[in-house]
Amino acid sequence: MSRKLIIASAGAGKTHRIISEAKNHVAHGNKVLVVTYTENNQKELLSRFTSTSSEGQLFVVKGLFRFLLEDIVRPYQSCFFSDRIETINFNSNGDPHKRNGRTILGRKELLDCGNLNPDYYLTKCKKKAHTTYLSKLAFKIMKERENEVLDRIESIYTHLYFDEVQDLVGWDYEVLKMLSKSKSLAITCVGDFRQTIYDTSVASKGPKTSEKKLEKFKSIKFEDEHLAISRRSVQVICDYADQIHVGEGYKRTISTSVDVPDHIKNHVGVFCVRESNVDDYISKHQPVLLRYGVSSGKQFNDMNIKKVNFGKSKGLGFDRTLIIPTKPYVRFVLGEHRVFDSDKTDESKNKLYVAITRARYSATFVLPDNQVEKCKLPEWKKE
Amino acid sequence: MHIEKLIIKNFKKFSDREFDFNQDLNILVGDNDSGKSTIQEAIEIALNCSYRGKPLSGEIKPELFNLDATRTYLKSNKSSKNLPYIKIELFLDGIAEYRGQNNSINKNSDGISLTIKFDDDLQAVYEEFIKSPDAIKSIPVEFYKIEWVDFAWNKIKFLNKKMNGLFVDPSRLHPAYGRNQYISRIINSSLTKEEQALLSVNYRQLKQLFNDQPQVKLINENLDNENIVTSKKLEIIADVSVSSFETGLQLSVDDVNLPQVGKGEQNKIQIKLAIQNKASNVDVILLEEPENHLSHTNLAKLVKYIEQQRQDKQLFITTHSSYVLNKLSLEKLCLINESYIRLNEIDKSVSKSLKRLPGYDTLRVVLSQKIVLVEGPSDELILKRSYLDLHDRLPEDDGIDIIVVRGIGFNNYLEIAKKVRTRVNVLKDNDGNHKNNIGEYSKKYGDCEWINFLATPDNEQYSLEPVLISTNKSSEKELDSYAKITLSTQTYNKYNDEKSLDDKSKFLVKWYADEGGAGKKKVDSAMRVFEAEQKIKYPEFILKALSFE
Structure with a gap:
């Protein structure tokens, strides 16, 4: 199959x-x-x-x-654990067996007799499965x-x-x-x-x-x-986003969203805007503000517009976005495309990709006034 | 989808029992209080999480627990570990979502498991409760919870459950009946008499309005337009009586509300509607004693309807009627007893011939402990009298059931007894050829030590009458006395014309052997023996036929 x-x-x-x-x-x-x-x-x-x-x-x-619990673990769990696993224990802090970086005593995977250690897979009451090890148990x-x-x-x-x-x-x-x-x-x-x-x-x-x-x-x-298509963003935005992972084997993303409504046409593409113009930009285009977290771009917190964190914006789409870049993002926007190469994880890089690809018609980065000159992106200006 | 197996633990009669079922029909048979209904209740509980139509959660009572389990708990120190649990497991086929290994026999199967057990969350409260353990006289069901899961150990939710059962229990008219009473009590207690009357009047008008709506009329026209359910007029109407104010709807038969029509008609309509199941949302139907309140002709029609309209629904029917059993097929019998016996492997020709001749009393062979099979009514009468002479009471008083096999022969009864292991003594004429008719015939049941054949080896004594004549002729006086008892005065005078003992004996034998009215002669004679003041003598094998040592 x-x-x-x-x-x-x-x-x-x-x-x-x-x-x-x-x-x-x-x-x-x-x-x-x-x-x-x-x-x-x-x-x-x-x-x-x-x-x-x-x-x-x-x-x-x-x-x-x-899925793991209902269709794999529970039906045949009796080969390892005799009490019904009632639910999962969501390990929001990662490994449940580590405290201050050290493994808690008695949390080895196998008992001395060779059986699976319930304390490794389950909580103390033996009725909840640690999510961190659920797929391992399923396996x-x-x-x-x-x-x-x-x-x-x-x-x-x-x-x-x-x-x-x-x-x-x-x-x-x-x-x-x-x-x-x-x-x-x-x-x-x-x-x-x-x-x-x-x-x-x-x-x-x-x-x-x-x-x-x-x-x-x-x-x-x-x-x-x-x-490799985008049913959301216009081609300029697709092309700009593709640059983040250039050379990693992805094909060029082709935009299939050809129709731009008339009232939008005056401002389509990827832009930068100087901080001092942001108020005007917002009142003119009503973008959705995208930020790393609540602490980034505090000066905009009072603004009466929708604000979404990068991490939460996955899967969402907006006509226009206003992106508050982190420091590495600023460097990227200024043309330093390999800025993420030394990162240990893909998190920062991928969040930028997510951020840019939220916009259907325009994605605009906020830059400090003194950086705008160095930016290759077209700058949005008041008329 | 079907129920293949049921395991019951600590529920009512059963402390731990297992029952396998047929995919189509299961005719549950057993003595009173053998647990037929308990099996149906268990199936309803596990399928629907309800007990006799009401949500199980409100019905958990100490009476549901097995008596032995209850006693064991009451004798213990009553710690929560000693509290008994009820477990009902249904092994199914055709519902892969319900598949897993979480059942008491650790079998990978589709299935449902319902457990009524101590709720661990109440441990602290329970500790407090048992501080005076002697005050506890029954299972403290307040501390119990219901766990309703499939064999994959995923919880079953009522709304998206994959299999549905319907318990048709004609003694419980309508599932909402109790609720109606409850509502009417609230209404009655919160309204003045005048208000109640006003309410009733308005409701009646509303009902008429409803019944006259064109769309409602159309629906009623289609409800039973071919008169399949009843030959009378079946309608859904808005019910007027205040007692059913809450549900408001009631079935009416020829303008009479269902609870008021005859019990037989109620019974029939409920069963037919269940079998018909227009919504096709039922997979399993549980029927309790469909024969109740029905005349034989109506029962015949109903059984035929069940047989033809069942489609692929699985049926569990309890019955005390041999007719229902034979007609729906003997091979579907499930006997609930000390052991659980099914007849699914019985010789097909037996179930086939009983389907055609459903009048025979097969259930007696199934349910009695001691059976004597005899050829005809004269044999039955003679046997009874011999037993009375010996023990001063009739065989039935000692649980011995004499069955006259009549037309269908011993074979059909014996095939059943062979499977069910009912103890049977067969009193059979040798018909002049003991070797063939007794010797060869009995070989078929040679392995069954619970089936015994009794007959005289003397081929001259081909049936009961020659046997009795020869037993009662040790002297002429004895034979005269025998003849006096068995013959009418007219015939006795003819008999008396014979001169010697030998001639007299020949006269008697010939008289019974004569063509024309032989059967009647035999029965008349036997009746005279049965009613006579004097006793006659019986051969050893006849006395043995009634002994089940």
Whole structure:
């Protein structure tokens, strides 16, 4: 059966693609499961599907943890743990077994007798599973009960979609590998590796970087398909965003949003604006303000416009954006395109990609007045 | 989707039992209080999380717990660890979402598990509660919770559950019945008499308005337009009576509300509507004693309807009627007893012939402990009298059931007894050829030590009458006495014309062997024996037929 990896650009319409494929499967009586990471995306997928189809029974959306717990761990957990795992324990601080950088005593993975240590996978009451190790537990159970787990999932679903696979790491990929052994399931992974901005796991298990993740997909026989289009942004914005990951093997993003409404046409593209003109810019164009966090661009906090943090803006689209750049972003905007090369993670780089690709028609960086001269971007000026 | 297996722990009669089922029909049979209804209740609980139509959460009472489990708890120190739990597991097929290994036999299967157990969150309160343990006289159900999960150990939510059961219990007229009473009590207590009357009048007018709406009329015209459910007029109407004010709707049959129509009609309509299930939202139907309140002809029609309209629904029917059993097919029988026995492997020809001749009392073979099978009514009468002479009471007083096999032969009964292991003594004529009719015939049941054949090896004594004649002729006086008891005066005078014992005996044998009215002669004689003041003598094998040592 097919194993496909769709590598998408920002705004490529991943959701649109998944929904239209799913509708086709469902029309043939097949049952589709979409596994995704964020709650927003789950809601979006469900509401998009149900608004145009009445076959809700055949279209199921689950969060990654819910999928792991309901369809892999719980049905066969008795081979390791006898108490029902009631829910997950979300490890917001990463590794639950580390305190001040040191491993807590008694939290080894295996007990001396060789059995799995419940304190490694579960909380003290043995009823909640640590999210950090949930996919590892799922993998162990699949190893133990490979045929049963696959058989069960195959009997329920015909098509599996994993959305936002760029956010999967480590053991998630081992689970994916086990699932891909199925002879009947069609598995499609959809990801936008330039938008990885959070780490779903702190465990040391790879793959962690986008590069390694793409390699892993190849090794488990997934075929690439580039969805290098943007249904959101105009071509100028696509081209500017593509420059961030230049040389990393991504294809040029082609804008498919050709129609620019008349009232917008006066200001289309990527711009910079000097700080002293921001008030005028805002009153003229009413952009959405994008910032790193609440502490960045404090001087604009009182402004009566919508403000969104980079991290929260994923998946959203706005006509016009006003971006408050961090220091490295300023350097990028001033033409230093390799500024992220020395970063340990892709987080900063990818957040810039996310920030730029939010805008449909215009993305404008705020620069200190004294920097504007050095910037190659056209400057927005009062008439 | 079907229920393949049921496991019950600590629920009512059953401390730990397992039952396998047929995918189509299951006819639950057993003595009174054997647990037939308990099985249906268990299925309803696990499928719907409800008990006799009401949400289970409100119905958790100490009576639901198995008596032994309750006693064990009450004898213990009553710590929360000793509190018994009720567990009901349904093993299903065809619902992969419900698949997993979380069941008491650790089997990878689709299934549902419902547990009524101590709620750990209440541990602290419970500790306080048992500080005076002697005051606890029953299971403290207030500390219990319900866990309703599938075998994948995911919680089952009522609204998106994948399998639905419907419990048709004609004794409980309408699931909302109790609620109606409750509502009417509130209304009655909060309104003055005048207000109640006004309310009633207005509601009645509203009802008429509703019933006269063109769309409502159209719906009623289509409800049972071919008179399949009843030959009478079936309508959905707005109900006027204040007692059902809350639900407002009631079924009416020929303008009479359902609770007021005859019990048989109520029964029939409920069952037919359930089987018909126009909404097709039911996978399992539980029927309690469909024969209740129905005449034989109506029952015949109903059973035929069930058989034809069942489609792929799985049915669980309790019954005390051999007719229902035979007609729906003997091989679907599930006997609930000390052991659980199904007849799904019985010889097909047996179930087939009983389907055609459903009048035979097969349930007696299934349910009785001791059975004597005899050829005809004369044998039954003679046997009863012999037992009475010996024990001063009738065989039925000692649980011995004499069955006259009549037309369909011993074979059909014996095939059932073979599977069910009912102890059977067969009193059979040798018909002049003991080797074939007894020797060869009984070989088929040679392995069944619970089936015994009793007959005389003497081929001359081909049936009961020659046997009795030969037993009662040790002297002429004895034979005369026998003849006096068994013959009418007219025939006795003819008999008395014979001179020697030998001639008299020959006369008797010939008289019974004569064509024309032989059956009647036998029964008349047997009746005379049964009612006579004097006793006759019986051969050893007849006395043995009634002994189940």
